[in-house]
Amino acid sequence: MDKFETLTGVAAPLPMINVDTDMIIPKQFLKTIKRTGLGKSLFFEMRYDDAGKEAPDFVLNKPAYRAAKILIAGANFGCGSSREHAPWALLDFGIRCVIAPSFADIFYNNSFKNGILPIKLPQEVCDKLMKAADNGANATFTVDLAAQEITMPDGGKAAFEIDSFRRHCLLNGLDDIGLTMQKKAKVDSYESARKAAQPWV
Template sequence: MDKFETLTGVAAPLPLINIDTDMIIPKQFLKTIKRSGLGVNLFDEMRFDDDGKEIPDFVLNQPAYRNAEIIVAGDNFGCGSSREHAPWALLDFGIRAVIAPSFADIFYNNCFKNGILPIALPQEQVDVIMQEAQKGENARITVNLEEQTVTITDGTAFAFEVDSFKKHCLLEGLDDIGLTMEKAASIDAFEAQASQARPWV
């Protein structure tokens, strides 16, 4: 998993509440267990019409936001089913941070396990960042995980809270497997000792 330290990029404004995981990645794309390749289907039913053509009005189809790395959204982002494909699709598209007033718990935790930083801020602060994001490529938003700040173009910074363990994992690029591998020496020593003590196992 890639480390998350400081991200400066374009933020796509998505001023909708209750964006659920089926909107993020519709159920017909859940047949794979691979984490890659889902970005093309991110927000599929909002991005494409029935003929597979792009819907011009959707934010990620607009030239200014095609390479967005941040999404600014409404309350209760990631609600619905617990599918881990939702953060997989966001990450594969290139999204590394989502800013919203609140998140569904399971989606929130899945983001950290997949290298995405979900940032919960008060509605009035999200509104300011949303207005900034609507400026397109003229607005560059910086997310600093170490300092726990979101900074907009004019230098205004908003502080956010994040669990210290989750922060550590993102800063170091550690998913569940990476955390386990940090203990590889201890695991090897335990297994060697166990095999001597119980050779019949």
């Protein structure tokens, strides 16, 4: 998993509440077990019309937001089913940080495990960030995980809280496998001792 230290990029505003995981990545794209290739189908039903053409009014289809790295959304983002494909699709598109007043628990946990930083902020702060994100290509934000601080395009700051263990994992690029591999020497030692003591197993 890539480390998350400081992220600077355009923030796309998505002022919708209750964006569920089927909206993020519809069920017909869940057949794959690969984490790549899902970005083109992110928000599929909002990004494309019935003929498969891009909907020009959808935020991620607008030239200023095509390379967005940050998404600012409404409350209860990521509700619905527990599909891990949702953070995979966001990440494959290029989004590494989602800011919202609240998140569904499973989506929130899955985001950390896949290298995405979900930031919870009060509604009034999200409203301020949303307004700043409306500035299109000029809506460049910096998210500093070590300092736990967001810098807005006008230089204004917004502090955020995050669990210290999750912060450590993101800063060091550690998913569940990475955490386990940190104990490799102890695991190898245990396996060797067990094999010697019980060679028939």
